[in-house]
Each structure stands twice: as structure tokens, then as C-alpha cells.
Amino acid sequence: MVKQFGPITGTRIAEKLSLSRAALRSDLAILTMSGLLGARPRVGYYHTGKKPTELIAGIIGNIRVADVQSRPIVIRETCSVYDAIVAIFTEDVGTIVVVSDGGFIEGIISRKDLLKAAMGGKNINELPVTLAMTRMPNIILAAADEPILRAAKKLISHQVDSLPVVEMATVDQIEKFKVVGRITKTNITQLFVNLADS
Amino acid sequence: MVKQFGPITGTRIAEKLSLSRAALRSDLAILTMSGLLGARPRVGYYHTGKKPTELIAGIIGNIRVADVQSRPIVIRETCSVYDAIVAIFTEDVGTIVVVSDGGFIEGIISRKDLLKAAMGGKNINELPVTLAMTRMPNIILAAADEPILRAAKKLISHQVDSLPVVEMATVDQIEKFKVVGRITKTNITQLFVNLADS
Numbered sequence: 250m251v252k253q254f255g256p257i258t259g260t261r262i263a264e265k266l267s268l269s270r271a272a273l274r275s276d277l278a279i280l281t282m283s284g285l286l287g288a289r290p291r292v293g294y295y296h297t298g299k300k301p302t303e304l305i306a307g308i309i310g311n312i313r314v315a316d317v318q319s320r321p322i323v324i325r326e327t328c329s330v331y332d333a334i335v336a337i338f339t340e341d342v343g344t345i346v347v348v349s350d351g352g353f354i355e356g357i358i359s360r361k362d363l364l365k366a367a368m369g370g371k372n373i374n375e376l377p378v379t380l381a382m383t384r385m386p387n388i389i390l391a392a393a394d395e396p397i398l399r400a401a402k403k404l405i406s407h408q409v410d411s412l413p414v415v416e417m418a419t420v421d422q423i424e425k426f427k428v429v430g431r432i433t434k435t436n437i438t439q440l441f442v443n444l445a446d447s
Numbered sequence: 448m449v450k451q452f453g454p455i456t457g458t459r460i461a462e463k464l465s466l467s468r469a470a471l472r473s474d475l476a477i478l479t480m481s482g483l484l485g486a487r488p489r490v491g492y493y494h495t496g497k498k499p500t501e502l503i504a505g506i507i508g509n510i511r512v513a514d515v516q517s518r519p520i521v522i523r524e525t526c527s528v529y530d531a532i533v534a535i536f537t538e539d540v541g542t543i544v545v546v547s548d549g550g551f552i553e554g555i556i557s558r559k560d561l562l563k564a565a566m567g568g569k570n571i572n573e574l575p576v577t578l579a580m581t582r583m584p585n586i587i588l589a590a591a592d593e594p595i596l597r598a599a600k601k602l603i604s605h606q607v608d609s610l611p612v613v614e615m616a617t618v619d620q621i622e623k624f625k626v627v628g629r630i631t632k633t634n635i636t637q638l639f640v641n642l643a644d645s
Contacts, residue, residue, distance in 0.1 A: 343608075367562060442600055
């Protein structure tokens with residue numbers, strides 16, 4: 250109807266369908282949020298030309314990293330590999346971020362890195378975590394206002410389980426990344442369940 | 448329109464919208480697949496009473512474990528912890544299934560289990576994998592024809608990264624589970640990306 254008669258007001262749509270304005274509200278909200286319909290104040294709804302297949306894409310497109318991220322799990326760069334193993338068990342996470350003073354990211358260390366280090370035959374109590382971690386700039390990052398779809402694609406294409414969520418800061422004229430959260434495949438799986446159950 | 452005038456044929460909908468039947472085909476297919484509309488041969492389309500919010504749920508509800516599962520990664524129960532560590536690095540997976548003769552599941556072993564075993568101070572070359580693994584029946588399983596949403600919920604509620612996909616078989620009057628695949632949070636993340644990009 251909006252495609253044929255748009256722009257058309259919500260009141261006019263309700264009249265044509267012999268429905269109350271209130272009965273239409275949630276449907277119009279979904280159609281607008283998904284991008285199938287556009288809405289202009291005092292003009293009405295218009296058809297954007299998108300297909301119903303784009304509905305899911307439209308809804309997911311509105312979700313940002315900040316909406317689903319978990320709290321960051323970090324250890325200091327002065328820690329040993331042993332400390333990192335204790336932290337990964339205590340927090341029950343797959344990856345830990347290694348930070349310098351002020352919470353700026355220096356590296357990340359995963360269960361896989363720790364397993365490799367533990368197998369290395371060295372004394373893990375004396376082995377600095379910095380020798381076993383993946384260092385900046387070889388770390389895939391996410392921003393809090395980034396679309397969650399883009400973060401999910403990074404997890405897949407870079408074959409990692411977790412992305413540190415960071416904010417950029419300039420310290421002594423050097424760009425640094427402050428760790429503010431993490432996005433994991435668990436967050437994406439939970440989001441998938443929430444969307445399917447909504 | 449279908450809500451108001453249904454059951455209504457596709458031809459009649461096309462007439463009312465001044466569109467060709469062909470132009471409507473994909474939209475009607477999506478609406479039917481998602482469960483918003485029902486369709487009866489020679490009667491036409493009718494409104495099922497579901498809301499647009501249920502569109503995503505409808506589409507996801509049609510996806511089964513078999514549609515997205517990965518191949519199983521297994522080792523024999525006669526292997527050592529060292530063998531399991533080599534396999535987990537070679538295959539680059541988070542969890543390996545431990546099987547008996549015939550490919551029946553006996554246990555699973557994760558990076559976390561292996562890290563714990565490597566820290567234990569024993570000779571991992573001589574330590575049987577069966578002493579470090581999680582044993583049946585304490586393993587969360589999935590079936591190939593199970594809805595993917597149910598498998599995703601198991602991953603979340605049981606806090607595991609991977610579910611072995613199994614088929615039941617009776618061997619010498621004992622029920623056993625043959626390993627035919629695996630479902631991981633990576634599969635769900637990939638599915639999420641595919642749905643959003645479709």
C-alpha cells in the first residue's frame with residue numbers, strides 16, 4: 250500500500266485497512282526500523298524499495314558492538330605465562346588482553362598460545378607473558394560504535410574467537426587503544442538466539 | 448490485505464496491487480516460508496496471525512544442524528594427551544572428540560582440558576587422553592535434524608564452544624552415538640553473517 254500510495258500518513262493507512270492507528274503502530278515501527286519503509290514527519294511513510302529478504306539485514310544493521318559486548322578481561326604486561334593461565338581459568342575465557350599502565354592494549358594471549366607456551370619446556374613462572382602473546386599491531390580490533398555484523402565478519406575472516414573493543418586515545422602524541430570491552434563468538438551466538446526468540 | 452480479504456489467491460493480490468503475479472512471487476515466498484502467511488492450493492493465501500517480529504524466527508526455524516555443521520574432528524581413545532595436543536594444533540579446533548572402534552563417542556577434550564593436563568606435571572606422552580577428557584554421558588550432544596536454534600541455545604546454556612553431532616546406533620543391545628559432525632559457535636557466527644548478508 251505504501252509502495253502504491255506513499256508518501257502516506259499512518260492515519261490514512263489505518264483508515265484504508267479499517268484498523269486503528271494503535272493497532273498498526275508496532276508493525277510500522279518494525280517496517281521502519283528494518284528500512285523497508287522510510288518515515289518523514291508530517292509527510293508520512295514511503296517505500297524505500299527494499300525487499301522483505303532485506304528485513305533481517307535491516308534489523309541486524311541497527312545493532313552495534315556496544316549493544317552486545319562483554320566486559321574486558323585483562324592482565325598487566327608484567328605478568329608471567331603462569332599468571333595468564335591462572336587468569337584464563339579463573340575468568341573462564343578463551344582470550345585475555347595484555348595491557349600497559351592506563352589500560353592500553355599491548356597484546357592478546359589465547360588458550361592456544363598458553364598451551365604452546367606450556368609445552369615449550371620452559372619455567373612458565375618466569376616466562377613473561379609478553380614473550381608468548383600476539384603483539385600490536387597484529388591484533389584485530391573492534392570499536393564500540395561499529396556494526397555488530399562487521400565485527401562478526403572479522404571473527405570469521407581472521408579466524409579468531411574474540412576481538413578487543415577499544416577506544417582510541419592520544420598519549421604523548423602516540424595513538425593508543427584503551428580496552429573497553431570484548432566481542433566473542435559467544436556474544437554473536439547469544440545475539441542469534443535472542444533474534445530468533447524475539 | 449491478506450489479513451482483511453484472505454483467503455485470497457496470488458492472482459487476486461496482484462490485481463489489487465496493480466502488479467504482475469511474477470513481481471509478487473518472491474515476496475509471497477518469503478512471507479509463506481517465514482510463517483506470516485499460509486498457503487492452500489486452489490484456495491489461496493491466508494493470514495496466520497503472526498507478527499512481522501516473528502519473521503526472523505520463522506526463517507531461522509527452518510534451519511537444521513545438518514545445514515551448517517562442520518566435519519567431525521576425532522582421535523582414538525588409545526591416544527595420549529600429547530597426541531591430542533598435536534591434533535588440536537594440526538586441525539586448529541577448540542575441541543576434539545575421542546572415539547572408540549567404529550567412531551562411537553567416548554569423550555571430548557578441549558584446549559582448556561589439555562592446558563590443565565599440560566600443567567599437571569605428568570609426562571603427557573604417557574598420559575592417556577581418557578584420563579583428561581570429559582566422558583559420556585556428561586557431554587552435550589546435537590542431532591543432525593535438530594533445529595539450529597536449539598543447538599545454539601545448548602552452546603549458550605551449557606557454556607561450551609562445540610557440540611558433537613551424533614546418530615544413535617544400537618551395538619550389542621547397547622545404545623551408542625556415532626559421531627557425524629560438529630556444531631560450534633563459529634558455525635553460528637557464520638550463519639549470522641550469512642543471514643544478515645542475504
